[in-house]
Amino acid sequence: MSIPQANVYDPFAAAAAAPQERNPFVPIAWPWRVAILVFVLVYRVLLPGAQQLLWPGSAPLGAERMALDVLYEVVLFAPVIFYRREWGWLHPLLFPSLFALAKAVLTAPGQLLAPLALFYPPPDTPLFHIALEQWAQGDIARAMIKAKLIMVLGLLSYYFGFFLAPRPRVPRVEHFPARAAAPKALLVVGLSLMLFVVFMQMRGGVGAHLASFGLGRFRAVGGLGHFTVLILMGTTAALVWFAVDETTTRKPLFWATAGAVIPISFLLSGSRSSVISTAVLFIIVWMIRTQKVPAARGLVMGVAAIFLVGALGALRESTYTGTVDWTVLTDVNVAEMVAAGQEEMQNRGESGAFVPLVAKVPARVDFLYGQSYLAAIFFFIPRAIWEGKPRGVGPMTNAYIYHDEAMRPGEIITGSGIPPGALGEAYWNFYYPGVVLIYMLHGMFNWWLAALLRRNAAVPAVWVVYALTLLMTPTSTTIVGWLQSIIPGIAIMYWMGVLRRRPRAVLRHAAA
Incomplete structure (x- = not known):
């Protein structure tokens, strides 16, 4: 008996055969696509190019760096240029770049006035990076060019994996109605809040816990990751409840629950972006369900995010003195909060650590040969059991790239981390072949993820998996965070x- 071809699912062919089928990625109307492309063309290509021609400055290789920037923007937004109707806002080819574009605009809204800068010469500042402080201008410029070429290589490898690599099988997930979703979600949330209270008492209170971040988050909470996973299960339970019950937005109890679980991630880890990332998960599920784009709400939330990041950043900085200054949350200085939020988000770009990494590897710093990925493989082992468990690539970047420490095999790095991004980790571990292979696999995985949602567009359980996975990048840090959320989510x-095991006889009949 032959296996039917339906087992190999092609979402693009299915969409073409059934144009009336619901598009779970939320289609992008042509005015939005035109607006996005015009913005990229004007602000990312024409204005920087004109400024380079009018005011070239003294920094070396300016024209070459500008040309590569243009090439990168063209490759990055190629899915918008060659848009297909079966794609949309939430498609893996589009959402990460569009989300980064929106975040960049909200981070620095002053860039919208860039056309005025053409009439005034910019300050002729030299190329500088704190990790390349003693380097010559030409060497820094060449490192920037090398970094940009690797970024283009990573994108092309990702597209190859998405469009041309072998297609893994896409399962069909059966939809089942939830059994007591609200009581079970509230039970998990309640237990997570109780564990949070107990954990804070163990730490001497919220103030003492936050104050300990002044010594570095690893020194503060190293070995306590299992508590974090259990506590954050409340957030995952709230997300599942939101997905399986479309009436939650009309229930004050749900909003009270969401308001309780969203700040917990910051209070646990001191990560300001975790609050925004959690809100984005709920927005993704809402968009899949309603097939709408929260344009006005998204703008309000984006502006609020800048203030929030600034306020939480000021609170975090107050811990460097060994105490917590809660007055930064009540003594609101709008200008300072906006400036702090913009600076914080701008410093989170992966190119910040990526440039010095590619400048020093392998000439001055040896390859890791897969060492940083061990953190993702052994994430489930508590550090209290295995004190020397490998850490992610961020602490290695801080020690070996920023502070030029000698690499010592088996050394436990206790300093803070500076993430170099997925590209930096792939390059540092396996050089150019690593960039090609890892990003090709990432493209294959995202094809499977998109096909999974396309084939199961009406299954809320798949919405949750998709939302938790959409912004995952192939770096050890994000993989660990993804595993810590996706495994409890599936269990819940x-x-x-909502998910149920099917009898083997039924599975054999379906495959026959």
């Missing part, structure tokens, strides 16, 4: 009955 959905 099985408990609620």
Whole structure:
């Protein structure tokens, strides 16, 4: 008996065969696509190019760096240029770049006035990076060119994996109604809040816990990751509840629950972006369900995010003195909060650590040969059991790239981390072949993820998996965070009955 071809699912062919089929990625109307492309063309290509021609400055290789910037923007936004109707806002080819574009605009809204800068010469500042402080201008410029070429190589490898690599099988997930979703979600949230209270008492209170971040987050909470995973299960349970019950937005109890769980991630880890990332998860699920784009709401939330990041950043900085200054949350200085939020988000770009990394590897710093990925492989082992468990690539970047420490095999790095991004980690571990292979695999995985949602567009359980996975990048840090959320999420959905094991006889009949 032959296996039917339906087992190999092509979402693009399916969409072409059924144009009336619901598009779970939320289609982008042509005016939005035109607006995006015009903005990129004007602000990312024409204005920087004109400024380079009018005011070239003294920094070396300016024209070459500008040409590569243009090439990168063209490759990055190629899915918008060659848009297909079966794609949309939430498609893996589009959402990460569009989300980064929106974040960049909200981070620095002053860039919208860039056309005025053409009439005034910019300050002729030399190329500088704190990790390349003693380097000559020409060497820094060549490192920037090398970094940009690797970024283009990574994108092309990703597209190859998405469009041309072998297609993994896409399962069909059966939809089951939830069993007591609200009580079960509230039970998990309640237990996570109780554990949070106990954990804070162990730490001497919220103030003492936050104050300990002044010594560095690893020194403060190293070995306590298992508590974090259990506590954050409340957030995952709230997300599952939101996905399986479309009436939650009309329930004050749900909003009270969301308001309780969203700040916990910051209070646990001191990560300001975690609050925004959690809100984005709920927005993704809402968009899949309603097939709408929260344009006005998204703008309000984006502006609020800048203030929030600035306020939480000021609170975090107050811990460097060993105490917590809670007055920064009440003594609101709008200008300072906006400036702090913009600076914080701008410093989170992966190119910040990426440039010095490619400048020093392998000439001055040896390859890692997969060492940083061990953190993702052994994430499930508590550090209290294995004190020397490998850490992610961020602490290695801080020690070996920024501070030029000698690499010592088996050394436990206790300093803070500076993430170099997925490209930097792939390059540092396996050089150019690593960039090609890892990003090709990432493209294959995202094709499977998109096909999974396309084939199961009406299954809320798949919405949750998709939302938790959409912004995952192939770096050890994000992979660990993804595993810590996706595994509890699937367990919670099985408990609620949204996912159920099918009898083997049924599976054999379906494959026959």
